[in-house]
Amino acid sequence: MYLLYNFDIDSVEDIQKVLAQNLQNRRLEKGLSRNTLSEISGIPAATIAKFEQKYTISLASYIALTKALGYAKDIKELLSQPIYNTMEELELINQNKRRKRGRRNETGK
Numbered sequence: 001m002y003l004l005y006n007f008d009i010d011s012v013e014d015i016q017k018v019l020a021q022n023l024q025n026r027r028l029e030k031g032l033s034r035n036t037l038s039e040i041s042g043i044p045a046a047t048i049a050k051f052e053q054k055y056t057i058s059l060a061s062y063i064a065l066t067k068a069l070g071y072a073k074d075i076k077e078l079l080s081q082p083i084y085n086t087m088e089e090l091e092l093i094n095q096n097k098r099r100k101r102g103r104r105n106e107t108g109k
Contacts, residue, residue: 013055016055016056017055019055019062020051020052020053020055020057021052023051023052023062023065023066023069024052026069026071027048027069030069032069034048034049034052037065037068037069040068041064041065041067041068042064043061043064043065043068047061048065051065063075
């Protein structure tokens with residue numbers, strides 16, 4: 001059994017806060033109000049405010065906002081490349097790239 005250890009000290013909320021702050025910074029740099037970003041993205045201004053203040057949003061809404069701000073390419077590149085910490089982990093990644101989906105047994109389980 002191969003175990004992945006995550007030594008990242010950031011909590012999920014820490015990362016959500018950074019994403020919210022980054023989005024707000026990009027919005028303000030472009031001189032956009034929440035209402036204007038709402039019109040461009042189709043996401044309600046109240047949802048934008050909630051994200052910027054409480055750091056919660058659906059993935060679909062977050063993608064719509066980042067797309068409206070011109071960051072669709074960056075979002076699509078997220079998780080596009082494997083990250084590894086050891087040679088053993090790199091070997092496992094390379095082995096798994098060649099894996100095929102498993103077949104279901106006769107009973108459909």
